[in-house]
Amino acid sequence: MELRRAFRLNGxxxxxxLVLLIIAIAAEAHGLNSRADDHGGSSTLLGAGLAVTILAAVLAASGFVVVNPNxxxxxxxxxxxxxxVGESGFHWVTPLSSRRGISLxxxxxxxxxxxxxxxxxxPVEIAAVVVYQVVDSYKAAFAVDDYxxxxxxxxxxxxxxxxxIHPYQSDDANAxxxxxxxxxxxxxxxxxRDRTELAGIEIIEAxxxxxxxAPEIAQAMLVRQQAAQVVAARSRIVEGAVGMVGLALDRLADQGVVELDxxxxAAMVSNLLVVLCGDRAAAPVVNAGTLYA
Structure with a gap:
């Protein structure tokens, strides 16, 4: 069923x-009392008219409704x-009707x-925040019990x-x-949005x-993550150290500082890698003899 606007008038x-009708009722009642005093009785026709007028006023009063913004x-x-009725203000709708307010x-x-x-x-713990708004008051009221x-x-x-359908973390950059x-x-x-459309709900953000x-595996996963970070850091250090060693050997050979067999x-590469890749400060041993002793 499509949403439609209800019949309404300015309240x-x-x-x-209705105020004019009440004044008319009061005047009619006063006239009826005057005739009763003058003639000692009441007019049946005027009495029926007064009853109908009062009933019409009561019915009309039941049609007022106030709609707040949103x-x-x-x-x-x-x-x-x-x-x-979605427009805010003071309205008059069909009398004797029931009205249910839906917040927009x-x-x-x-x-x-x-x-x-x-x-x-x-096992993981997960929670989300959902921002939504009612866009179809009919569906929100009648399509589900409580939207x-x-x-x-x-x-x-x-x-x-x-x-x-997703892992907590993935080593694959494309996944x-x-x-x-x-x-x-x-x-x-x-x-x-697909799940709540039938209830007239628009999901703005989630x-x-x-x-x-989960707590039972959190510590083990923390150790795993730390190990992965340590391995990644060591790989980066080794990559940089190899480049620095190669640069040092090339510069020594180009400038003819010393010729090494x-x-x-191999010994120089080993020493440089120890110094560059170690996680502690190196304690060098000074060779006071010759290059080969």
Missing amino acids: FLVLGV QAKVIQFFGRYIGS RVRNFETQKLKVNDLDGN EDFVMTQSETAVRHLAT ASLRDGAEIAGELTAEL RITHLAY EERK
């Missing part, structure tokens, strides 16, 4: 008409949906910390699904992992706010 205009009123007439404000909430196994089977609970449940489901914030946020937002290994070159 202040109808209120003015709010919509879903109008039902004896169970049938007759439209929605932007909302956000954070999911609970969920424990899920990632693509590699490692707020619906969004929360679908958000947790989407976060769980996202965690199971997305849960630590790739922008890409994961885009996937989560797109999936939530992002991961908490991501960590292969054995002495």
Whole structure:
């Protein structure tokens, strides 16, 4: 069923008409009392007219509704949906109708910390914040029982699904992992939009706010990460040290400072690598003899 606008009139205009109607009722009642005093009775016709006028005023008064900014009123007439009022202000709608307020404000909430196994089977804790807004008051009111609970449940489901199809971290630069914030946020937002569209909800943004290994494996994974960083740092140091050793040998040969045989070159390379790659300050041994003793 498509969203449609409910019949409405300016509330202040109808209120003015209602005030005039009340004045007319008061005047009619006064005239009826005067006739009763003069003639000792009342006119049946005037009495019926007065009753109808009072009933019309009561019915008209039941049609007033106030719509706040960023709010919509879903109008039902004896169970049938007759439209929605989204303009803020004082309105008059179909009398005897029921109205349900739906907030159109932007909302956000954070999911609970969920424990899920990632693509590699490692237990991780993950949570996300979801920003959403109601864009279809009819669907939000009638397509689901409670659209707020619906969004929360679908958000947790989407976060769980996202965690199971991606690893916590990946050594492959082309493979997305849960630590790739922008890409994961885009996937989560797109999936939530598909899940909540039937409830008239627009997902504005969804992002991961908490991501960590589960406590039972956190320490082991921390050691693994530290080892990986140490290996990466050592590889960088060795790469630089080899380049520096090669540069030193080339410069010594080009400038003719000293001529070294292969054995002495190997010894020099070994010593330079120890000095350059060691994690402690080197303690050199000064050779006071000849080059070969």
